Amino acid sequence: MARSDDVNVLFDCLVEDLANCTGLERILVLRRDRDSNSLESRVFYGFEGLSQKTLQVPFDQVNGLLRKVYTDREPLSVVGFTDTGAALSGNKTCGILRDGSRINSHSNRRSRINLCIADLDPEQGCPSEHDRFKHYSIMNLEHHDKTISFLLGDSRSFLILPICDDRAFYGYVLADKCTSGDEISYEEIRLAAAMTSHSAYAVGRALHQKKMVGKIETQLNEIEHLKSFYESIIQNLRSGLITVDRSMNISDTNNAAVSLLGYSHDELLGRPLESLFATSLQDQECRFFDHIDEIDTCMGSLAEVTMQRRDGRVFPVEICYSVITDREGEINGLSCIFKDISKRKELEHDLARVDKLASLGELAAGMAHEIKNPLAGIASALQVLARNFQKESPHQFIFNEVQDQVRRLDSFITDLLQFARPGKTNFSELDLTEIIDKALFLVSKELDDKHIQVQCTLAKNHPVPQGDRGQLQQVFLNIILNAIDAIEEGGFLHISSRWEPAIGFGEQRCVNPSCQENKGRVLVAFKDSGVGIAPDSLEAIFNPFHTSKHNGTGLGLSISQRVMEQHGGKIVVESEVGAGSTFTVLLPICVAGEAEEKVLQEVQAG
Numbered sequence: 001m002a003r004s005d006d007v008n009v010l011f012d013c014l015v016e017d018l019a020n021c022t023g024l025e026r027i028l029v030l031r032r033d034r035d036s037n038s039l040e041s042r043v044f045y046g047f048e049g050l051s052q053k054t055l056q057v058p059f060d061q062v063n064g065l066l067r068k069v070y071t072d073r074e075p076l077s078v079v080g081f082t083d084t085g086a087a088l089s090g091n092k093t094c095g096i097l098r099d100g101s102r103i104n105s106h107s108n109r110r111s112r113i114n115l116c117i118a119d120l121d122p123e124q125g126c127p128s129e130h131d132r133f134k135h136y137s138i139m140n141l142e143h144h145d146k147t148i149s150f151l152l153g154d155s156r157s158f159l160i161l162p163i164c165d166d167r168a169f170y171g172y173v174l175a176d177k178c179t180s181g182d183e184i185s186y187e188e189i190r191l192a193a194a195m196t197s198h199s200a201y202a203v204g205r206a207l208h209q210k211k212m213v214g215k216i217e218t219q220l221n222e223i224e225h226l227k228s229f230y231e232s233i234i235q236n237l238r239s240g241l242i243t244v245d246r247s248m249n250i251s252d253t254n255n256a257a258v259s260l261l262g263y264s265h266d267e268l269l270g271r272p273l274e275s276l277f278a279t280s281l282q283d284q285e286c287r288f289f290d291h292i293d294e295i296d297t298c299m300g301s302l303a304e305v306t307m308q309r310r311d312g313r314v315f316p317v318e319i320c321y322s323v324i325t326d327r328e329g330e331i332n333g334l335s336c337i338f339k340d341i342s343k344r345k346e347l348e349h350d351l352a353r354v355d356k357l358a359s360l361g362e363l364a365a366g367m368a369h370e371i372k373n374p375l376a377g378i379a380s381a382l383q384v385l386a387r388n389f390q391k392e393s394p395h396q397f398i399f400n401e402v403q404d405q406v407r408r409l410d411s412f413i414t415d416l417l418q419f420a421r422p423g424k425t426n427f428s429e430l431d432l433t434e435i436i437d438k439a440l441f442l443v444s445k446e447l448d449d450k451h452i453q454v455q456c457t458l459a460k461n462h463p464v465p466q467g468d469r470g471q472l473q474q475v476f477l478n479i480i481l482n483a484i485d486a487i488e489e490g491g492f493l494h495i496s497s498r499w500e501p502a503i504g505f506g507e508q509r510c511v512n513p514s515c516q517e518n519k520g521r522v523l524v525a526f527k528d529s530g531v532g533i534a535p536d537s538l539e540a541i542f543n544p545f546h547t548s549k550h551n552g553t554g555l556g557l558s559i560s561q562r563v564m565e566q567h568g569g570k571i572v573v574e575s576e577v578g579a580g581s582t583f584t585v586l587l588p589i590c591v592a593g594e595a596e597e598k599v600l601q602e603v604q605a606g
Helices: 004-021 064-072 084-089 146-152 186-235 255-261 279-294 342-386 394-420 432-442 444-449 469-486 556-566 593-604
Strands: 026-033 038-045 056-058 076-079 092-099 114-118 133-141 158-164 169-176 240-245 250-253 301-308 314-325 331-340 453-457 492-501 520-528 570-576 580-589
Touching (some): 004 038, 004 186, 038 169, 064 114, 064 133, 146 158, 158 186, 342 394, 432 469, 432 520, 469 556, 469 580, 556 570, 556 580
Parallel strands (some): 453 492
Antiparallel strands (some): 026 169, 038 056, 092 114, 092 133, 158 169, 301 314, 314 331, 570 580
């Protein structure tokens, strides 16, 4: 009943029932279309040439008897017109009688039936055959009413039934006995009126249902649009989003959460939220879920925890918990928005280290300046005193040892000044093979003494990096010397390089002012078979004065890290006790667009 054609089916059923239950010979339905506010002919019975009988007129132009029925909302039986077309197109006076059989007035009363008699004489009163009709009045048909004459022609007796209910007016039923020429009986009028009234309520319900279905469809479309809109926002968030039910089982996720955690969407659904946290934090962090009702419903709760990927890798996150409530304010779930803060933690660590090193550098520079001048005086005095001793003098050995210690102390002060006030970096194109070869040449004796096997596999298909040759050679030399000290006799040292293209957000930029936008970085890895570094020492190896050598100063790696920071890069280390260490130098590079395109083509070509 929700479609417009279903309303027409109701009209068809009404016409069929009227034809079967009454003696009406011609029946048609005029429907009022509220959208176009027009009167349209819909269903015909007993008419020939249906195409000639179709009608569509503006409803506000309907007048005469049709307007009377619309105003009264009561059936009207019309009799006595010998020429309907001429009567309704001129100035015609007729009498209107009302059914006097209905006396009581109540909500469920039957519809009053009106009777229209042409040329009724007020002095003669109502004809005896219509004695049941009372309440006489005059109606002057002074306006043209071509609708009835167009449809019914010269019918002298016809019936007009309103199709209406308590809410709206839906149209008319026009009927007559044109073939036999008989008048429509009172019983037929009453039965037809009852059937039309009953059908009107069915039509009203169908139209109301259609209207409601239309509203529902509109609301469903709006809901679907809002759903797609919010799903698009949620799925495209850079932060991970997880929702859980009151049992703390995951009910939904977005794409970022799937990417950060390494699970598929289906693998996360139904999984306990606690299982995503690092094992070491489950006991202390997940107690929070016992106090879900204490979360601020407006601001939520912010925390930093460690989560665990599917592959076992842990990473720090900043997570905001918010409760999910229903209309009654009952808490039925929890939403967790989180983002990986590994980069931020690294930056905080680097900033803290830089701040500490800056303070230490200022102190070291002052101390080195104060020590270096007296040390130079001591060295000069020792040289003067040394002239007073013969080569074979027993005191010459003592003076030589003192001078060696003074030179060692001077070297240490020089390193300390280099750490505190590194020299200016002169950027130029680098040949990594040449720089590494020179560094290996300087330590060739140490490598031979320990029979260390060195293997170099340097990539050739990456852009040419820029930097200070001398400083980078010192960095590589410091790393190689540390590896030699850690490697047992007969071990190996593997040096390799590769190009890592720019990966977008978070990529470090080259600090060379002449460079263009950063296009990636070159990774130079020094892998040794040494004794490895204890886990608790990995964080401290780049701190000044930290050393495991009996004669080391602990400044080599600190100076090397400072140099790489000047180049916009850094040194990272991976180590396992007993299995060796890998020091990787990350050197940002910068190339012009055409050069980069050429290199990319070479890399893709293999």
